[in-house]
Structure formats: C-alpha cells, structure tokens
Amino acid sequence: MDWKQTLLEGVAIPAHPLALTADRKLDERRQRGLTRYYLAAGAGGVAVGVHTTQFAIHDANVGLYRPVLELAREEWRARGAIGIAGIVGDTGQAVSEAEYAAGLGYHSGLVSLAALSGRDEDALIEHVSQVSRAIPVFGFYLQPAVGGRVLSHAFWRRFLEIENVVAIKIAPFNRYQTLDVVRALALSGRQNDIALYTGNDDNIVLDLLTAFEVEGRTIRIRGGLLGHWSVWTKSSVRLLAESHDLARQDAPIPAKWLARAQQVTDANAAFFDAANGFRGCIAGLHEVLRRQGLLAGTWCWDPHEQLSPGQAEEIDRVYRQYPEWNDDVFVAEHRDEWLRP
Template sequence: MTDLEERTATDLRARLDTGVVIPAHPLALDDSGGLDLTAQRALTRYQLAAGAHGLAVGVHTTQFELHHDPGMLRTVWELAALTAAEAAPGQRPIMVAGLVGDTAQAVREAQIARELGYEAALMSPWGMSERSEPILLERAQAVGEVLPTIGFYLQDSVGGTPLTREFWRRLFELDSVVAVKVAPFDRYRTNDVLQELLVHDRWDQVAVLTGNDDAIVHDLLTPYRARVGGRLREVRARGGLLGQWAVGTKAAVELVARANAAVTADAIDQDLLALATDLVEVNAAVFDVAHDFAGCVPGVNEVLRQQGLVPTAACLGADLLSPGQSELIASMRSRYPELLDEQFVAEGRDAWLS
C-alpha cells in the first residue's frame, strides 16, 4: 500500500471502530421483477434518516443474484452512493460494497465500486468455483489492492463455509484488512476469530463488527481478553453490519449507543439483556429460522412491504416467504413496534418515496 492508501485505511478502520451501525441494503423490485428506483432510493433515505453510519450494498440482503447482472448491480451501487451523498451531506457515510465470485470477478467488482465512491469491500464466498482457504486468501489479497477489505465469517445456512483459525491468522496479516464481520451464528466459530485477532500483531488495527443477528446484544457487550507479552489486550464489537438492521434501523442505532454507554459505565442492566431476547424473537420471524433461514431475504422485504416502503417481497432468485411467515412478521410488528421503527417509518415514508 502507498502512504496515502495506508492513511486512508487507518482512517476507515478508526471510523469502523466507533460504534457504527451499517445496515445491509435490501433490493426493491417492482411487481414485474424489475428494479423499483423510487423504492430503492427510499430505502437508502430511510436507513440514513434513521442514523445509520454507513450502508452495505450488494450483500446477501441485497440478493446475491444481483451480481448476475453487472448493469443492474452498478445501477444499485450508484443509486445508493448518490442518494447517500444527498441524504447525508457532510456526514461521510461508510459505503461498503458486497463482492462475490472468483478472484477475477471480485476484483472487477471492487474496481467498479471504488469508481463509484465505495470505501470498503465485504467478500462473500457465493459464486466461487472453489472455496479452499488458500483461494479465499488469494482473493482477499487481490481485492485488497483495490479497496480496503472487511473479513467475513458467513453462516453455513446462507452459503458460508467453516474456516480454521489458521485462515484468520493469515487473513489478519493483510494490511488491507481493516475490519472483520463475525457472522457464523455460532459461539465457537465467533470465538475462533476473536481469539486469533487478540494474539495477532495487528490486533488493534482490525475493527470487529458483529454480524450475528442472533446475538447482537451479547456481541456488543462481550469483551475478549488475552495477556500477550505481559500486557492485557481486549477486543470487542462496538458496532455491526447486519441484515437484521435493514429493518428497525433507528432502533439499532439507539441500541448500539446504549450498549456502548453501558460498557463504558460498567453498568450492564437487566433491561438491556432482556432486549436481547426480544431481538432474537423478532429476528426469528424475519429470518425464517423455523425453516432454516429459507425465507430470510424475502422476510426482510416483507417487513418493508407491510410498512409500505417497497411494493413486493419478491426476490430475483427463487427465495420465497415460507408458509405463515408473513403472518408471523405482522405479529412481530404488533408486539415490538419500537424495534421495527413502526412510528418512524409511518411518519417518514411519504417523504422518502417522493
């Protein structure tokens, strides 16, 4: 990396470690399956009006199938970047591009994203012809020559693969890695990543972002500690990048601020822990846990459809709502309106769609 690139990466890492809320950006389709530009723009406006510190576009919640159409992908990336610049002037939202595919495709997508003003890349194994750890590391290094990267441990149910501690050790060697999104939905695998980071020379140069939608509060409150060379080190997720935050974004911003304040004051109360269980209840409905996450992407869209922000829960691929999922989501909206921004969305919807 050049000196300028190193300074840019260092600045980005510092921003990512300040308690950021980066929601995954959904994809708004119309009834014919095409991109609904008005609704797509409204989603960006909603998330930023809610206080999000950045957006992740082209990720799982945006629908990986989007990457089959480079023209549509570019349109979605560009629209989000332009709308973010208009909606949050002077605030520098952190724009994260979700990348897929083998090394050549991922690098090509990274170049487009950088051209459009994106600051970091989050790479998924979706669409790769080979997912061995050497290939994943090779791809990360190649993309890192274009954009700073965020390491990503994706849960198996939506296309992830188990990764060894050695993989994380080698990934953290890359100077281009500014953060890691830990989202295996598994405490042992989450522990693997954080334990390796703790003992690595770059332990304080990689921000930790929770992606565990089933353990958001726990991740925000839990410190990982190790004594290395006679000095105590500690790492913790101060923020996150989550599909669950595609809905209830304002509530997420408030939660992260509350959790970080509680940690700073060493005053974690029972109400905050109880909130963790409420969030799991909501997420189970939205992500369709009862059917092994089969309806997780249309579930996000269905919340937004019921709230009047998008016209349909339909997806580009074959993903559909599971039987009873729509009714379960409606129940969650009634039981936990504050966690899904019901009043905030109702008050802002018309303006965002204008």
C-alpha cells in the first residue's frame, strides 16, 4: 500500500476511543472490536492514542499507551489500513513515543503541542522537527477550548518546511485559523505531498466541500481525522465518498448538502456536549457506542468525565431527527463478529 498517496487522496480516520471495564481496566475484546468496526465500515485508517483515546493513557503510571497501540496495530495492519499514533508530552517523551510507534509500524504521528503551551513558536518548530526524525508527522491544530493554542500563519509556513510532515489535522473550530493553515499550504507549494484533514467538528461537511482558491492554487481538505467519526462511522465514510464524487464532477453543489452540513453539526453538538463547553465529549461518544453494544458502558479513565445533564436526551433527539445518519443496523449485523475474542 502506498499509504502516503492514500492519505493524499483522502480517507476517513476515526479517532479511536478507549474501551474500559467498569473497574477502569482495559477491555481488550471491546478495544479490538472497535477497531474492527471502523475498518469494516470503510475507514481508511485509525488514529490511536489521541484525544478521544484519552490523553491519560500517555502517563507512564497508567501504562496503557503501548498496549492500546499494539492492539490496534494488529487489526489495521492485517487490513492494509493506515495507522496514526497520538504523540504528546515534552520533547523527550514525544520522541520516545514516536520511536515506539514507528517501531510498531505506525505510519505517522499526530503531534499534540499542548504540553508546550508556555513555549514560543521557535521552540514548537524545533520540537516537531525532532519528532519528525523518528516518524512522519501529522500536524495538529487543536482548539484552545480543549487544550490547544492559537498558532500564527507564520508558524504554519515554517511548519510546512519540515521535510517529514505528511499531513495536518485542522481543528481550531475557527474559520480564520483554518484559513491560516490552508493559505500556508498553498504558499508552501507542497500541496501535492501534504494532505489537509478536517478536525473541525463544527464544520465537517463544508470543509470537505470547499475548494479554497489561493493565488492561483486550489486547495482541498481531503479527509477527516475526527472523534465524531468514531460513531456512526459507516455513514461518515459514505459522506466522505460522496463529497469526493462532487469534487471530481466540479459541478454546482446541490442545496441538500447545506442541509446535511447543519445536520452533521447538530449531531456533533449532542455527541460532543457543545452546550457545556465539551465537558461530556468523550462520554457522549461512548454513550452512542454503548447503545450499539460495542462498549459495555460510558466509563472514562477519569471518573469525573461523564455525560452532562441533558446530554443523553440530546443524543436521543438527534437519533430521532436524523435517522439516516446512524449505522445501528450495520453494527447489529456484525457486532458479534467484531467482538469475538
């Protein structure tokens, strides 16, 4: 598999949740089952050890980073998919994680800069450069509401000069900052070897539909690396494929896509608990997977991470309003197969 070309063409990459038992131990059977679900649904890869997997697993005292990456690796490698490993921490930890992930065969590392929040942009570039010597880098523009920071257009221009950068996940939930990254890629001249992926959960569909015109160059966001796509995944894969068809046709976008865009954002608001500052974002995804029988409960590593008051009712509402987006029938048909030991 030419994984870099596949990444450039654009695939759906769910941000992989963490399956725990009621006593907060790794549920290996359900962890494997989730990976099997995503790949059977048509995802082109999985991102493991990222925000949706819960950053606590990177703590050496928790000890879950390595086993979680190993379990997923066995599944995605057998199916010829792309493996993305979450990379966090200061430079020493980040390089160590990158080396470990690369040793397992992971194709790229999604590099979080949250641990360097007090450092200037020169330090961030040096950090990413060092990580890139261990593994191809998938950049990550994370929204400030969940631990990210605002990064300048100049930062992204310099970031794109790092040779071993292969993609950027754009997730600031901000159109101005999204455009900073798009414009930086256009001006870098590297649009043929670096892929843009949406992480803007409030604008998934419009990100995928938009042809960004920058100084005579057309830039497209090719795929998504999204926690949102860890639920109702088969429908998300279909959405991405249809958006690619529209792009190839280069025809006017049907009005129904504007309605779809708002439906997906509305569903995301329920799953991610936007009404409460995203406090229930991971538990909300777990709740959908619990209803489908893929998870046994909504337990997070931190017992305080739970559904917010009224969030379950919001999930009920989007199930009622948008029945065409769930993939419950598909999951019910194959769940026992995916959950086999």
